[in-house]
Amino acid sequence: MPKGVDQTESLKRLQRIAGQIHGLQRMVQEQRYCIDILQQITAARRALEQVGLQIMQRHVKGCVADAVRTTHGTDKIRELITTIERFVQ
Amino acid sequence: MPKGVDQTESLKRLQRIAGQIHGLQRMVQEQRYCIDILQQITAARRALEQVGLQIMQRHVKGCVADAVRTTHGTDKIRELITTIERFVQ
Amino acid sequence: MPKGVDQTESLKRLQRIAGQIHGLQRMVQEQRYCIDILQQITAARRALEQVGLQIMQRHVKGCVADAVRTTHGTDKIRELITTIERFVQ
Amino acid sequence: MPKGVDQTESLKRLQRIAGQIHGLQRMVQEQRYCIDILQQITAARRALEQVGLQIMQRHVKGCVADAVRTTHGTDKIRELITTIERFVQ
Numbered sequence: 001m002p003k004g005v006d007q008t009e010s011l012k013r014l015q016r017i018a019g020q021i022h023g024l025q026r027m028v029q030e031q032r033y034c035i036d037i038l039q040q041i042t043a044a045r046r047a048l049e050q051v052g053l054q055i056m057q058r059h060v061k062g063c064v065a066d067a068v069r070t071t072h073g074t075d076k077i078r079e080l081i082t083t084i085e086r087f088v089q
Numbered sequence: 090m091p092k093g094v095d096q097t098e099s100l101k102r103l104q105r106i107a108g109q110i111h112g113l114q115r116m117v118q119e120q121r122y123c124i125d126i127l128q129q130i131t132a133a134r135r136a137l138e139q140v141g142l143q144i145m146q147r148h149v150k151g152c153v154a155d156a157v158r159t160t161h162g163t164d165k166i167r168e169l170i171t172t173i174e175r176f177v178q
Numbered sequence: 179m180p181k182g183v184d185q186t187e188s189l190k191r192l193q194r195i196a197g198q199i200h201g202l203q204r205m206v207q208e209q210r211y212c213i214d215i216l217q218q219i220t221a222a223r224r225a226l227e228q229v230g231l232q233i234m235q236r237h238v239k240g241c242v243a244d245a246v247r248t249t250h251g252t253d254k255i256r257e258l259i260t261t262i263e264r265f266v267q
Numbered sequence: 268m269p270k271g272v273d274q275t276e277s278l279k280r281l282q283r284i285a286g287q288i289h290g291l292q293r294m295v296q297e298q299r300y301c302i303d304i305l306q307q308i309t310a311a312r313r314a315l316e317q318v319g320l321q322i323m324q325r326h327v328k329g330c331v332a333d334a335v336r337t338t339h340g341t342d343k344i345r346e347l348i349t350t351i352e353r354f355v356q
Binding site for chain 4: 049053056057060061064065068069072073074077078080081084085087088089
């Protein structure tokens with residue numbers, strides 16, 4: 001993960017997700033309605049997915065593109081697809 | 090979310106997820122390798138999914154089952170399916 | 179899966195999905211642009227998800243509700259959650 | 268989608284998925300147990316995901332790598348990430 005705009009943006013998003021998890025802990029402690037808790041869990045998962053996609057874009061633009069330019073990038077591409085596979089499930 | 094064993098278990102899991110998010114913040118700050126960050130994101134999403142499924146099971150055993158016993162439970166079942174739909178995506 | 183409106187609806191949806199898969203086979207044979215193929219795959223997966231959710235709703239309204247009324251329904255609920263877990267991933 | 272080994276492999280997989288959909292139609296017609304139908308739906312979705320990942324890998328190795336070598340590939344990478352985003356959900 002290189003320094004810069006994207007790093008700051010990812011950290012902001014993770015800060016917000018930390019807040020969502022904290023909110024979830026409070027909801028469970030206060031025995032709130034299950035469906036409301038489940039919606040908040042879905043929101044946090046979606047937010048994690050978004051930060052993941054942002055980091056993936058950065059990775060393709062940086063590491064994968066560099067590998068493609070200097071070698072065939074075959075290993076980096078295989079590694080990327082394996083990561084997407086785990087991410088998808 | 091009723092009090093009891095499940096509540097304690099959910100809180101433990103959320104505590105662990107809060108730790109994973111904290112770890113992610115550190116990984117991004119330290120500019121760790123993107124693929125390692127993405128694997129940690131996948132792990133946190135999977136953990137959120139697990140706590141969600143646990144709460145869903147509790148909800149079906151409690152609220153939905155009660156509604157089925159006293160009325161037809163049609164509304165509670167529709168609400169459950171809508172929640173699963175959002176959860177799945 | 180009981181007979182009736184839902185069965186007919188599920189069969190219609192599956193017929194449409196069979197058409198989407200057939201379309202995908204043609205797209206691959208004609209060497210169409212990968213991104214277009216991937217979008218069609220996403221559409222077919224989403225359609226399968228929808229027919230799955232419809233069948234799940236039917237199952238909760240029927241089998242699970244019956245089990246809850248006659249016994250505690252514990253086994254049926256556990257089976258449902260396990261199925262949702264696989265479905266989610 | 269370029270001609271070759273991958274195309275043949277994708278077509279084989281899609282043929283198998285077409286068979287799974289046909290099997291699902293029969294299961295619904297025969298009013299089989301919902302949970303069994305849902306497991307078959309999950310299997311078909313997983314198989315579609317696999318063929319999608321295979322096509323994605325081919326796309327990154329071909330189109331995206333070419334774009335990265337001749338230009339910065341920025342547009343192709345953005346298009347890829349948008350496609351992954353839809354695919355993930």
